[in-house]
Every structure is written in C-alpha cells, then in structure tokens.
Amino acid sequence: MAKHPWSPRVIWRYTLLQLPGLALVIMITILACRYINIPRLYAWGIVILWAAKDLVLFPFVWRAYDTDRQEHANTMIGARGLAKDKLSPSGYVLVRGELWRAEVRKGYPPIEAGRPVHVEAVRGLTLFVRPDAHEDQG
Numbered sequence: 001m002a003k004h005p006w007s008p009r010v011i012w013r014y015t016l017l018q019l020p021g022l023a024l025v026i027m028i029t030i031l032a033c034r035y036i037n038i039p040r041l042y043a044w045g046i047v048i049l050w051a052a053k054d055l056v057l058f059p060f061v062w063r064a065y066d067t068d069r070q071e072h073a074n075t076m077i078g079a080r081g082l083a084k085d086k087l088s089p090s091g092y093v094l095v096r097g098e099l100w101r102a103e104v105r106k107g108y109p110p111i112e113a114g115r116p117v118h119v120e121a122v123r124g125l126t127l128f129v130r131p132d133a134h135e136d137q138g
Contacts, residue, residue, distance in 0.1 A: 116131070
C-alpha cells in the first residue's frame with residue numbers, strides 16, 4: 001500500500017476549514033426545505049455532493065494546507081535575480097519573473113539597479129540578497 005504524502009495534521013486542517021462552507025450549505029438547504037418546499041431527498045443530495053466535492057478536491061489542494069514542511073518553505077533561497085532599484089539597503093528585485101521587495105544582507109555594499117543578485121534568505125515577503133558574483137541573470 002502506497003504511503004500518502006499528507007499527514008493527519010494536514011487532513012485535520014483541511015477538514016476544519018471546510019466545515020464553515022458545509023454548515024452554510026446545510027443551513028441553506030434547511031431554509032430551502034422549509035420555505036421553498038424542495039424535497040428533503042434533494043436537500044440531502046446537495047449536502048452529500050458538497051461533502052463529496054471536498055473529498056475529491058483534497059488530493060489536488062492538500063499542499064496549501066501543509067505549512068509544517070520547512071524543506072519547501074523557502075524555495076527562493078539560492079535563486080538569482082536582477083535589481084530593479086538601487087538596493088541601499090532596500091528596494092525591488094526581479095526574481096523568476098516576479099517583482100519582490102528585497103534588502104541587502106548586512107556586510108554587503110549597496111547594489112546598483114540592473115546588477116545581478118543572489119537570494120540568501122526570506123522573511124515574510126522580503127528577500128534578503130547579496131551581490132551575485134555570476135553575471136547571468138535569473
């Protein structure tokens with residue numbers, strides 16, 4: 001039997017975040033049964049389809065709920081980019097086709113616009129960079 005990459009914690013997170021939507025669907029179907037007179041069988045069918053949708057989608061979206069794995073958390077580390085502004089000490093860099101806020105790591109001189117940079121760390125949405133010794137731009 002193949003081992004699945006998701007942990008019980010990921011399944012629990014996903015389930016808890018699906019409950020408000022399921023509760024809303026149940027409330028709407030109860031109101032629909034009461035005021036629109038839809039058959040209860042249809043109402044239960046809607047609720048079951050809603051829950052089935054969550055089960056079917058889980059294998060495709062589970063990574064969004066897996067915040068515990070650190071090995072994939074900072075895939076920007078080691079990436080190369082291009083300074084769009086003068087980084088003295090902060091500005092913007094272009095990395096993998098996206099514009100990021102960046103700061104020069106302590107101990108490195110300011111980086112002129114147009115010069116290549118190397119990402120050494122990430123904190124939130126800020127990249128910490130140093131001048132790149134290579135002249136190829138990423």
